Amino acid sequence: MAEIVLNGITKAFGADIAIRDMCLTIPDGAFVALLGPTGAGKTTTLRLISGLEAPDMGDIFIDGRNVVGDTPAQRNVAMVFQQYSLYPHLTVRQNLEFPLKSPILKTSPADIRRKVDEVATVLQITHKLDSKSTELSGGEMQRVSIGRALVRDPEIYLMDEPLSSLDAKLRADLRVELKRIQADLGATLLYVTHDQIEAMTMATHVGVLDKGHLVQFGSPREIYENPVSEYVATRLGLPRINILPADLLGTPPANAKTVGLRPENIDQMSPGNKAEVQTGTTETTVKRVEHLGDQTRLHLDCCGHAVTTLTNAHTALATGDTLHIRPRNPLYFDTDGNRISGGVAP
């Protein structure tokens, strides 16, 4: 419904610079996941777009209109807070009605009823509509909080880790549901998360933040397969990417300091097959085998460095076994952690 453009945004809180010269264009209808550790500026980015904070420098355009100086109400955005912020003196139904009853929307009572019931059904909270919001469990509060954003028809949805405190099943359900709602409405959605599955499955674009900088912005696959730096590479991936000294496995390009190897990009030679144990492989010792059901993680010791990789769910490998490995698609990084281009093998 709306394109968002951030142009040279800087925001400081006292001496702390939360956002540094951020330029970002979020296409209309995109589902953007913002990744980054605590303090990277994810929440501040949402608050700047929503109008709860004013940037110190730079412009924010929503649908081509400069909104710096507009109140949050004028910007027509909906936000799900990390702390659910349900109005404690109201019931669940009143909480959901609250945005619809605002002077800006002034919805008719029949429409309010219909929309609230609709959203309550989607979020499976119909049985709780008449409870006080303080009587809900954490997961229910979070669903009501999401519901309060969904009852509206805003140009932009902003969500700050909305699924973080739900149990695994509900989380999976809502992940699908949120994606469906976003696709149905064609709404632009900005989504802060720590969860790589959420980022990979729901997002059309991923933005990685580091100390107020936007380090990389692209499709989830691009971020995963082609990270611009060691920092970005470690943001996505579970188990995490193995960061090893560059010369540990094979010959690195000049000035490479470290090599990043995704766990799935480590080829294992079958132990008995002498023909396969050839040049380019490295001998490792199995330290620990984790059977996860659908897959098995191997923790290997490679010349004193811990390496994690994945293997067949029914592997016969056990602690103490020897395994020869060979890297595939290594990502090389220089001393500053920046990617050395050309290091990726197709």
Add this chain to the structure above:
Amino acid sequence: MSAYSITEPSKRVKWIAGILVITYALVTIVPILWIFATGFKTPPDSISYPPKVIFQPSLEGYVNLFTTRTRLAQEDLDALPPPRTWYEAIVRNRNMVIAGPSRFGERFVNSVIIGFGSTFLSIFLGTLAAYGFSRFKVPLKDDLLFFILSTRMMPPVAVAIPIFLMYRQLGLSDTHLGMILLYTAVNISLAVWLLKGFIDEIPREYEEAALIDGYTRFQAFMKVVLPQAATGIASTAIFCLIFSWNEYAFAVLLTSGTAQTAPPFIPTIIGVGGLDWPAVAAAASIFLLPVMIFTILLRKHLLRGITFGAVRK
């Protein structure tokens, strides 16, 4: 042997606590009960020794409180027609007739107007100021807050003379407005500090959510902050009301007629026709009621736990 729990107090501790609470309640409530009882005694019963706990109730104190009476000679009394009402009969028993209503009613109404008026004004201004101090960047905020508090450090009576002179100049002496302004000025520091504490406790997220939901800051204040500050507003209002309701020194100094409140009036009853303790006790009983009712009405807010549970901490 019964199970031992760390969190549940033992039976013996509960008993000791219960006895202590009951003892304290008795110590505080007996004088009040004594006042209520004295109000329903006859003047001889009220000063009898040893004091009477069981007595024949009478409304003489209340009749005396609301009337002015004249003593008549026996022959004049005999010449009168028989009393038409029960209260005339009570007065006639003491060889008196009712000359007219007393001024207690007006004084009581004055107390209500001034007490509740200044409480409302203190809460109104205090809530707005407290919200501003709590949420906005106010230059010299801490100094201003300290300045507001410092008005409470000096005993108000210390400035009685300047205020008396100032009020005379401004024509505020013995007016309702003057007393409301004065009590508001004294109460507002308490109101600002107490309410700021309560509003600080309300997370900003609620207002931010309301701003995003399409409301202006003022609407968010009305719809989200005020309902949650209700507990704080109620308790602050009780404190303000108790002060302005009971205030004596300024009331004696600044009011004498039109705007005189009940506290300076009640002692004057004692001078009318000897030591009329039942009338004084009746006045005190009636005077206690509004604050009592106000407190009982708001006790739900006072006792209700803080409901800030909907934000994940």
